[in-house]
Amino acid sequence: MKAPILLLWLKKHSRNYKKYKGKDVQLAILFGGASFEHEISIVSAVTLKEKLTSFDLKFIFCDQDHQLYLIDAAKMKAKTFASGEYKKMPILTLGLKTFMHKKRLTTEKYTFTVLNLIHGADGEDGTVAALFDFYKISYIGPGTAASVFSYDKRYTKWLADSLGVKTLEFETAYANEVGPINTPLPFIVKPSRLGSSIGVSVVRKVSEIDYALDIAFEYDKSAIIEPFIEGVREFNLAGCKAGDEILFSMIEEPQKDDFLDFDKKYLDFSRSSTASAADLDEKTVAKFQHIFKRIYGNLFEGALIRCDFFMINDEIYLNEINPIPGSMANYLFDDFESVIKTLLMHLPVKSMPRVKYNYIHSINAAKGK
Amino acid sequence: MKAPILLLWLKKHSRNYKKYKGKDVQLAILFGGASFEHEISIVSAVTLKEKLTSFDLKFIFCDQDHQLYLIDAAKMKAKTFASGEYKKMPILTLGLKTFMHKKRLTTEKYTFTVLNLIHGADGEDGTVAALFDFYKISYIGPGTAASVFSYDKRYTKWLADSLGVKTLEFETAYANEVGPINTPLPFIVKPSRLGSSIGVSVVRKVSEIDYALDIAFEYDKSAIIEPFIEGVREFNLAGCKAGDEILFSMIEEPQKDDFLDFDKKYLDFSRSSTASAADLDEKTVAKFQHIFKRIYGNLFEGALIRCDFFMINDEIYLNEINPIPGSMANYLFDDFESVIKTLLMHLPVKSMPRVKYNYIHSINAAKGK
Structure with missing residues (x-):
């Protein structure tokens, strides 16, 4: 809009x-x-x-x-x-x-x-x-x-599964419990609960596994392991719900090396000039938006989130949900200020139950108090 | 112990x-x-x-x-x-x-x-x-x-699934989106996110469906629908982690009608005299404890929880997790005070990352500031 x-x-x-x-x-x-x-x-x-x-x-x-x-x-x-x-x-x-x-x-x-x-x-x-x-x-x-569902990458998978949204297969490794890894090489190791690529490594050789796990375990007690797909296309889409409607950003295909490491992502967080929309046909854009909408649901009401997707053989996979994206993904919106103003007008109103003392009154009445 | x-x-x-x-x-x-x-x-x-x-x-x-x-x-x-x-x-x-x-x-x-x-x-x-x-x-x-995983009954199912713990099949109904119900009668309708049997109904006839949903939607925007199994055996087990070990309560088979309604559960919350352990052989007790331990994992560290189970054809199903059970399920423990003291000694220590300003310092250094 x-x-x-x-x-x-x-x-x-x-x-x-x-x-x-x-x-x-x-x-x-x-x-x-x-x-x-x-x-x-x-x-x-x-x-x-x-x-x-x-x-x-x-x-x-x-x-x-x-x-x-x-x-x-x-x-x-x-x-x-x-x-x-x-x-x-x-x-x-x-x-x-x-x-x-x-x-x-x-x-x-x-x-x-x-x-x-x-x-x-x-x-x-x-x-x-x-x-x-x-x-x-x-x-x-x-x-x-x-927050709980987007912060821990394992829980994001459960959420996506329940919504019929595809994600990459994964396994979990625990710092206090060494076990065999079943994911074939190359794979990517990520702390379960951090964003911004901190503690993330791509493992191409068996000799690199221990080091990659050690790095991940510096940041969390568990790590997830996913297949690493060379040259996979990545697409980012942000948006927020305003009333019954979602205000979508453009879809960007971020330029990247294997993956953004922390230094690059750090610079990424200061992005402020508008990005270029990925070259996608209308039908594909609608497909991304449809999946975004399912993930957003009622769960993310009040938030402006960015979903990062993979595209593999024309199928869309959810990579991760950023419920507070770097600099609020301002660079993906043509008119970022209007989006924030509109979101402000539609913040969820949290109703709280009014407390009644019916049971206590009736019990005290029965006791003659 | x-x-x-x-x-x-x-x-x-x-x-x-x-x-x-x-x-x-x-x-x-x-x-x-x-x-x-x-x-x-x-x-x-x-x-x-x-x-x-x-x-x-x-x-x-x-x-x-x-x-x-x-x-x-x-x-x-x-x-x-x-x-x-x-x-x-x-x-x-x-x-x-x-x-x-x-x-x-x-x-x-x-x-x-x-x-x-x-x-x-x-x-x-x-x-x-x-x-x-x-x-x-x-x-x-x-x-x-x-809390998030035990408070919403849908999320409890996802957690159990991921741990290989059986739960009853279910479907979700939404207040703002009427759809067909696929669960065969009789079934039970529960608000997704309440405990203590508030808003819960057993539905035996088609004519009772709308009323049951209305009641559930008074308390939450969504409800879960599960098959209602006549005369199913229910077992409750409480416990908490102290170091590497779990302090288990006895297992009780609570006496009940179809299910505890709010009035009965209200009285239940003031229970203080020790319950009687269910008549179960050692192997079955161990089975319950094993499932409890899987659910508790690291996730519930610091909490004394009560898991409510069903037993159907000798198979154990998780019904719900009470992360703050009524009167802390004191009546299930022989020496409740010792359990609380032990738990106090093993409360999780939350480590917080110490903030460093490496990136800001290095960027400022590069800028000559």
């Missing part, structure tokens, strides 16, 4: 249109986290600052000890964090529906909607989702269950 | 033995929650107060708005909550590794290890786990991923 059409659609469909029409949509970017992907989260956040210029952005940094800081926008540079300078900035604590900054005599309270941009642990493992659910703070990002 | 043997074992294996030898192990019971099972959580907590008399117990009540209160032990009666009297008690807020009670001029800080006893939403859906993980508060209870 291009920008003018999107705006018309918004005008027609959303009661909140007025709220978001101006150039002052407030959004707090949460980044950092106690994660191996801490640094790339910082890079992502700096990139989003450049991409969301029509927003009134706030920046919340989560340090490795889970202390939250409100970062001055002018200080949104990697150096602020690497140098420890952030420690001079206001500490934020959480309360019901609020972030609080305690001053000497008063407490400043903020009600932010948050964009969860913590990659890896904390951000993508369900911690941040549950934290904000508990405090009733609304956020862009995967919920707890969605 | 009987009590004296357990104590010897503790003495031998645990450095923390001294810490827990006395009669003053401090433990905070967290109960309540914004959940349909709010009331039975209160009943559970009152029951545990009677069962853990050798502990120094604290009680933390989570009301339906997620406000936490420190409850005076003398006031641990259902009436305190039903009447709203709890609102006069100290409010607790969370900080890193602490619970805080703000007074007029000072702040009282507590470091509690928590037993998560919130049944259903909040407690069993991963919210409480993630909340305490974030604040680095140690707890007895399922972690985030374990």
Whole structure:
């Protein structure tokens, strides 16, 4: 959907249109986290600052000890964090529906909607989702269950299986239990629960197996092993649900070597210029979108996700789900700001059961209390 | 393991033995929650107060708005909550590794290890786990991923499948998408994500289907449908991991009608007198324990769970996993207090990656900064 059409659609469909029409949509970017992907989260956040210029952005940094800081926008540079300078900035604590900054005599309270941009642990493992659910703070990002299914590559396979979406066959290796590997060479070894290609190796010779496993086990207690298919075509598609409809990005066929290693992916996280769409016919595009929609389902409501696919003999395989893609995959969208505004208008409303004390009352009544 | 043997074992294996030898192990019971099972959580907590008399117990009540209160032990009666009297008690807020009670001029800080006893939403859906993980508060209870897999009955099936553990076949019905039901009558309809038999119906006639679905959809957007097997034998087994070993409870064959409805289950949550072990031969007991161990794996570390099984033609089927069973299934253990003390000594230590700024430093160095 291009920008003018999107705006018309918004005008027609959303009661909140007025709220978001101006150039002052407030959004707090949460980044950092106690994660191996801490640094790339910082890079992502700096990139989003450049991409969301029509927003009134706030920046919340989560340090490795889970202390939250409100970062001055002018200080949104990697150096602020690497140098420890952030420690001079206001500490934020959480309360019901609020972030609080305690001053000497008063407490400043903020009600932010948050964009969860913590990659890896904390951000993508369900911690941040549950934290904000508990405090009733609304956020862009995967919920707890969605996080669990995308964070661990084994669980992603189970999800895909249940939806009839193809994935590569795999086996699991455990750090504390050495067993034979049945996948034929060459294969790829990945820690079960990390993103960003950290700890990933391609194994072509038997002599390389132990080293590849050791590297993976540095990051997780288990690793998955998948066949490595030379020259396999890879396609990335991002999107988010707005009402009953999914706003899709273009489909990109990323240029790559065997696979992106961490250094390259690190640069990848600062991408901000629009990508080129892969050369695919309409029918194939529709096929990718159909599979994306099945995966997204209701599970990922509230999140903008990127699905990475393989194409093998014209069949589409899900490789992985990035529920918080690097710099939110901004480069895949023609009008990224409109997409984020539309998503903000359709964040899931979490209903909580109202508690009644019927049983306790009836039991006490029976006891004559 | 009987009590004296357990104590010897503790003495031998645990450095923390001294810490827990006395009669003053401090433990905070967290109960309540914004959940349909709010009331039975209160009943559970009152029951545990009677069962853990050798502990120094604290009680933390989570009301339906997620406000936490420190409850005076003398006031641990259902009436305190039903009447709203709890609102006069100290409010607790969370900080890193602490619970805080703000007074007029000072702040009282507590470091509690928590037993998560919130049944259903909040407690069993991963919210409480993630909340305490974030604040680095140690707890007895399922972690985030374990919660997600036991809270939603569909995900429990996927987990069991992947472990080679049998479950009944099922299909899913969605509130917003009416389709044909393929399971032959009689069948049982359950909301996908609730425990305690809430919203569960047995359907014997076509005319009962719509009503059963309506009831289930009052509690969740989807429901699972399973064959209902008349007179099926049910067996319950609880346990928790302590080091490399699992401390198993006895196996009980609960007396039941078709299935426990909420009223009966409500009473069930206040069970405190020791049950009778089912009449099973050693080989069958070992079979149940073997399956329990597979399910528990590493996933449920830190939790005392109860698995409910069916036995059909001598084959064992997993029915459901209760990661926070009613009153912690105390009635299935000969020496419940020792089990909880042992579990406390073996709570998983969550390692968090230390953040390094290598990439940012190297990039800044390259830029000459």
